[in-house]
Amino acid sequence: xxRAAGHRRRSERRRFLKELARLAAVAGLAGLGLAxxxxxxxxxxxQALRPPGALPERAFLGACLRCGLxxxxxxxxxxxxxxxxxxxxxxxxxxxxxxxPCEMCEDIPCVAACPSGALDPGLxxxxxxxxxxxxxxxxxxxxxxxxxxxxxxxxxxxxxxEAITLEPQHNRRTGRHAIFAPTVHADRCTGCGKCEHACxxxxxxxxxxxxxxxxxxxxxxxxxxxxxxxxxGGPLVPxxxxxxxxxxxxxx
Amino acid sequence: MRRxxxxxxxxxxxxxxxxxxxxxxxxxxxxxxxxxxxxxxxxVWILRGNLSSSVVLGTVPLTDPFLLLQTLLAGHxxxxxxxxxxxxxxxxxxxxxxxxxxxxxxxLNPVTDLAAWLRQRLGLGGxxxxxxxxxxxxxxxxxxxxxxxxxxxxxELVNPVSIVQRGIIFFLAPAAWVALAVFLFDLLVVPRGWCxxxxxxxxxxxxxxQAAVLxxxxxxxxxxxxxxxxxxxxxxxxxxxxALEGPGAPLVASGMCTNCxxxxxxxxxxxFRFGTRFHGKTMTAGLPGGREETT
Numbered sequence: 001x002x003r004a005a006g007h008r009r010r011s012e013r014r015r016f017l018k019e020l021a022r023l024a025a026v027a028g029l030a031g032l033g034l035a036x037x038x039x040x041x042x043x044x045x046x047q048a049l050r051p052p053g054a055l056p057e058r059a060f061l062g063a064c065l066r067c068g069l070x071x072x073x074x075x076x077x078x079x080x081x082x083x084x085x086x087x088x089x090x091x092x093x094x095x096x097x098x099x100x101p102c103e104m105c106e107d108i109p110c111v112a113a114c115p116s117g118a119l120d121p122g123l124x125x126x127x128x129x130x131x132x133x134x135x136x137x138x139x140x141x142x143x144x145x146x147x148x149x150x151x152x153x154x155x156x157x158x159x160x161x162e163a164i165t166l167e168p169q170h171n172r173r174t175g176r177h178a179i180f181a182p183t184v185h186a187d188r189c190t191g192c193g194k195c196e197h198a199c200x201x202x203x204x205x206x207x208x209x210x211x212x213x214x215x216x217x218x219x220x221x222x223x224x225x226x227x228x229x230x231x232x233g234g235p236l237v238p239x240x241x242x243x244x245x246x247x248x249x250x251x252x
Numbered sequence: 253m254r255r256x257x258x259x260x261x262x263x264x265x266x267x268x269x270x271x272x273x274x275x276x277x278x279x280x281x282x283x284x285x286x287x288x289x290x291x292x293x294x295x296v297w298i299l300r301g302n303l304s305s306s307v308v309l310g311t312v313p314l315t316d317p318f319l320l321l322q323t324l325l326a327g328h329x330x331x332x333x334x335x336x337x338x339x340x341x342x343x344x345x346x347x348x349x350x351x352x353x354x355x356x357x358x359x360l361n362p363v364t365d366l367a368a369w370l371r372q373r374l375g376l377g378g379x380x381x382x383x384x385x386x387x388x389x390x391x392x393x394x395x396x397x398x399x400x401x402x403x404x405x406x407x408e409l410v411n412p413v414s415i416v417q418r419g420i421i422f423f424l425a426p427a428a429w430v431a432l433a434v435f436l437f438d439l440l441v442v443p444r445g446w447c448x449x450x451x452x453x454x455x456x457x458x459x460x461x462q463a464a465v466l467x468x469x470x471x472x473x474x475x476x477x478x479x480x481x482x483x484x485x486x487x488x489x490x491x492x493x494x495a496l497e498g499p500g501a502p503l504v505a506s507g508m509c510t511n512c513x514x515x516x517x518x519x520x521x522x523x524f525r526f527g528t529r530f531h532g533k534t535m536t537a538g539l540p541g542g543r544e545e546t547t
Contacts, residue, residue: 023390030394034406038398041409061404062326065319065334066414067305068422072291084415085426091304091408091418115305115313115333116323 041089046209048087048094049191051079052102052129053111053119063118066091073113076103097193097208102131104158104192127159132191133214134164134184134206142205144180147171153182153195153206163188164195182206186215256372257485260520273513280356288421303357303417305337313337317345318456319414322407325400342460348511350461354447354454355487355512359417363431364447367438368487376439383442383449385490392452412446413453444487454508462507468515469527470495470502476523482515496523503529 042057051070054060070093071079078100082088093110095102104126111119123129134153136142143150144166157164166180182195184206193208208214228236262270288306290296300307305315315337323330330338345352355361370376395407408414412430419427434446447454470476473496482496483489491506492515516524 019386023384023386024393026387027390027393027397030391031398031401031406034394034398034409035402037409038402038404038406042404058403059328062399062402063323063328063330064405065305065315065323066408066418067301067315068418069301069305069307071422072300081418081422081424083424083426084419084430089409090415115301115307115315115331115337116328117331117334118328121331 041087044089044094044210045087046213047096047098047207048082049097049102049131049193049208049210051093051095051110051119052104052108052126052131052190053114053121053123054131055118055120060118061089061092063116064092065116065118067115068093069113069115070110070119073109075105075109076100078102079110095193097132097191097196098204099197101193101197102129102190104129104190127188127190129190129192130211132193132208132210133186133189134191134193134195134208135214136182136184136206137209138205139181141201141203142182143200144182147173147177147179149180150200151180151182152198152200156194156198158192158194159188159190163190255481255484257481257514258518260479260481261518264520265522270517273517277356277512278362281359281362284357285359285417285420292421292423302414302421304414305334312340314341316414317342317460318453319405319408321456322395322399322405325396326403326405327400345457345460346464348466349464349509350457350459350507351454351510352461352464352466353457354451355510358413358453359420360413360431360434360446360451363416363435364438364444364487367435368444370439371443372484376443383445385449387449388452388455391450392455395452407452411453413451448487458507460507461509461511464507465528465530466511467527467529468495468504468509468511468513469525470504470523471525471527472521472523473497473502475521477521479520481518481520482524485514485518487512487514503527505529 038061042061044057050057050060051074055063066081068081068091071081078095079093080095082090082092082094084090088094106126108123108126108129111121111123114121136145139145151166154160154164154166163185165183165185167183168178168180171177171179191208191211195206196204196208199206225236258270264270268275284299284303287299288302290298291300298309300310301314303316304319305313307313313333313336315334317338320330320334320338323334398406412434415430416427416434418424419430438445438447442449476496482492486492487510488506488508491504491509494500494506495502495504511526513526516526
């Protein structure tokens, strides 16, 4: 009698464990599939920019509730929600600068509307937003680089003369004119996309890219000699002989 | 003639009485989405956002606790707004039954209800059992574990529930394909397959519902003549038997009950009522077939 009960209990336990293992296997497989999909989605297309104050992509995908309150709060209909079939994680907000750029509202209503903090409420100055970095991706088609005075990207920049400057240089094609090269300063650029939106070319020569694509980074061990010298207040190697620099003839 | 659950009740008590909870649910679903759509369509912002998170009249936050749990597990510390909204919604469903969300709010409910109804009309059989209903626990574990391991809200990448509700409120057309896929799955592949077997959100609300106050009770279970209409109409038929046949109180105790009230509607003998978990406990109604309750 007791043996039969023990036997039944054991076989019940065995069945329970078997079912538990089956469910765990299904959970594992589902999780694995999802995780693979999740990684693919994290490589968001470069032209899809996140709203101001968005956390780094991975953290953003963990924090965003997909409620669309930022989209509703945007007065210029810049932001939209990703659809279920697009390349951007479904339900998350993004904008395409070439279509509708960010107008950089001073009160940042999208950030104020975010209930979760996926758009960082610590962002109070829209000039500190980093939605991406503008890059003049194609000098060859840029009108200013061809010696014309288009200047449109420079003129529309909300941080004119800070985020984009015009750097004059010699025009070697005509020999006697200047090229006013539009130059982006990444430390000031918010990535609003006004320049990309306004570029007069059929395909914009200046584009806002996510920071990971737009920027290079110096190796951490790297030191710039002249900066170190200024910091130390003199040459780092004492008694170094300073030979005259060889410059091409005619240069000062 | 195929026996459709509800026909006998309608003949006995009138069509309206045999459909009152069904109509109330459709009205509730329409009202929720109507209030959200009043904003973009008419500029009247009573509800702003969507079912994942919203703001009532610009002041009261509401947040989906299941989604909030995923973001918490993903390692994000949400703002107070989202936490308060989650607490409010959780309190609401603890009162009315976790899966009240499924039956009274979720936009996939009319879709899967339609599939189930068509299945009965077309005689496609309600057998099923081809998918273990416990699969939803595996998917719930995958959704929560996945969030914890990857640091992102993984389930939200594919969650048909949030894709469809968002699609309705924000006019995102591809959501229609997702709804259609769920419909065809329920109609042709597995009866009650999505809501009853797979959906991890339903599983989550089922856990909440385990503790909920509002319950379907069977105060007149002695009248039951085993016509089986309630089982045929119920989206989670396994929850009915204990209430109807005992042992124990005449009370649907399982959190998996969606409080849809369909059993109340379709019962020709008027066995069921909405009640609370407390008053069911003290009732000692006789069991069908003259057996006496032993507890």
